[in-house]
Amino acid sequence: MLATAPAGKRRADKATRSGSAETLEFLGVLWALDQELRALSKRMQLRLGVTGPQRLALRIIGRSEPLRAGALASAMHLHPSTVTGVVMRLGRAGLVRRRRDPGDGRRVLLALTARGARIDRHHRGTVESAVSRMLHDLPPGQLAAAREVLERLRHSVARERASGASA
Amino acid sequence: MLATAPAGKRRADKATRSGSAETLEFLGVLWALDQELRALSKRMQLRLGVTGPQRLALRIIGRSEPLRAGALASAMHLHPSTVTGVVMRLGRAGLVRRRRDPGDGRRVLLALTARGARIDRHHRGTVESAVSRMLHDLPPGQLAAAREVLERLRHSVARERASGASA
DNA sequence: CCCATGTCAGTATCACTGAAATAA
DNA sequence: CTTATTTCAGTGGTACTGACATGG
Numbered sequence: 001m002l003a004t005a006p007a008g009k010r011r012a013d014k015a016t017r018s019g020s021a022e023t024l025e026f027l028g029v030l031w032a033l034d035q036e037l038r039a040l041s042k043r044m045q046l047r048l049g050v051t052g053p054q055r056l057a058l059r060i061i062g063r064s065e066p067l068r069a070g071a072l073a074s075a076m077h078l079h080p081s082t083v084t085g086v087v088m089r090l091g092r093a094g095l096v097r098r099r100r101d102p103g104d105g106r107r108v109l110l111a112l113t114a115r116g117a118r119i120d121r122h123h124r125g126t127v128e129s130a131v132s133r134m135l136h137d138l139p140p141g142q143l144a145a146a147r148e149v150l151e152r153l154r155h156s157v158a159r160e161r162a163s164g165a166s167a
Numbered sequence: 168m169l170a171t172a173p174a175g176k177r178r179a180d181k182a183t184r185s186g187s188a189e190t191l192e193f194l195g196v197l198w199a200l201d202q203e204l205r206a207l208s209k210r211m212q213l214r215l216g217v218t219g220p221q222r223l224a225l226r227i228i229g230r231s232e233p234l235r236a237g238a239l240a241s242a243m244h245l246h247p248s249t250v251t252g253v254v255m256r257l258g259r260a261g262l263v264r265r266r267r268d269p270g271d272g273r274r275v276l277l278a279l280t281a282r283g284a285r286i287d288r289h290h291r292g293t294v295e296s297a298v299s300r301m302l303h304d305l306p307p308g309q310l311a312a313a314r315e316v317l318e319r320l321r322h323s324v325a326r327e328r329a330s331g332a333s334a
Numbered sequence: 335c336c337c338a339t340g341t342c343a344g345t346a347t348c349a350c351t352g353a354a355a356t357a358a
Numbered sequence: 359c360t361t362a363t364t365t366c367a368g369t370g371g372t373a374c375t376g377a378c379a380t381g382g
Contacts, residue, residue, distance in 0.1 A: 022310065023299045024226065029317045030298065031223055034204060035244045035373090036324040037197075041347085042374070043328055051347065056198055059191065070363065075195075077202045082349045084365055089347085106357045106363040125327060131197065132190045134323035142312070143189065149313045150196045156301035157203040160292060161210050202349090208371085209350070218371065236340065249373045251341055256371080273339040273381050342378075354366075 030153075040127055049093060050119055052127050057086055058095060058112060059128075062120040066109035068101070095119060197320075207294055216260060217286055219294050224253055225262060225279060226295075229287040233276035235268070262286060 041052035050058065053076070060075050061067050073083040087110060090096040095116035101107035112120060123129045135143055208219035217225065220243070227242050228234050240250040254277060257263040262283035268274035279287060290296045302310055 023295060023302060026302060026314060027295050027298050029314065029321060032244050033317055033321040034201060036321050036328065037201060040324050040328045053198065077199050079350060080364060108364065127324065128190060128194050130323040130327035131194050134319050135190060135193060145312060146316045147193060147196065149316045150200055152301050154196060154200040154203050156297040157207050157294065160297035161203065161207040246374060247340060275340065
């Protein structure tokens with residue numbers, strides 16, 4: 001596009017880089033997705049008793065039980081203190097059991113209770129279910145592309161964040 | 168799919184529908200993206216004085232000034248009471264001006280102040296900038312596909328939320 | 335009186351920073 | 359004493375529900 005006269009408008013150069021309508025629309029969709037995720041998360045809390053992040057925590061714990069609190073924080077890309085709160089709520093709900101590591105008293109080991117394991121297996125009405133359905137509705141061969149889009153987006157946002165730190 | 172021989176495992180049938188490793192990985196990336204968005208939003212607040220949602224509000228208001236509060240809520244897919252809070256913070260920061268609609272006293276019209284307009288134009292270090300960069304780094308022709316992935320995802324999450332309401 | 339628009343009060347989760355407790 | 363791990367206290371933004379005030 002604009003191959004013949006690429007520099008037709010000087011300001012188009014700048015606009016294309018940061019202010020195009022495409023970008024703005026994409027931005028809108030991105031925040032809308034974010035909003036939908038939160039909304040579904042809230043509904044999950046009403047119907048399942050756990051939010052989206054909470055269920056993700058259950059899922060990760062269930063995968064490699066018992067799991068250290070720090071490992072969970074790292075897997076969820078969260079600050080340890082944030083995980084403390086999430087686990088506290090899950091513990092209060094009787095979904096996660098906490099015990100100190102016998103070998104290293106500083107550490108805390110997390111494991112699912114029976115009820116926690118049940119929710120781990122319960123997919124109806126979850127974000128995971130939505131993702132699963134979306135992946136199945138995707139034209140064949142598009143799965144890798146879909147994932148790459150999300151990864152690129154995440155990487156780009158992460159880069160923007162890091163660049164701000166130094167500059 | 169899986170017609171020839173890939174269906175080596177029977178349990179793959181159920182797993183594919185709701186518990187496959189692919190889905191779980193995708194879910195992880197999705198929440199990671201969500202987390203990055205929040206993190207960048209927080210950094211924006213430190214460097215620009217506005218969060219991600221707040222800047223999106225500025226952007227939308229700047230697009231069609233003056234804008235009713237309800238229209239902003241609708242454009243951002245938020246509850247009116249949520250917008251009240253966002254606009255209150257923007258107003259307190261001197262970025263948005265509020266006045267009652269002369270023609271209809273129930274309505275509130277929003278407009279940018281000079282400082283608000285400056286932030287509207289300032290893209291460095293924003294989510295928009297990250298999105299813009301990502302779109303530009305995308306292989307040509309992938310833009311539409313990228314957008315469709317996000318739309319599909321949003322639609323699927325929205326559908327899951329709605330289905331929960333009735334069932 | 336009824337409906338629309340917006341705000342306010344109350345609630346909850348998420349997520350951070352910084353400080354403290356505990357154990358290696 | 360130093361380091362690692364986790365928790366606690368405090369802060370702030372997002373976003374809802376439900377109640378309310380105000381205006382058409």
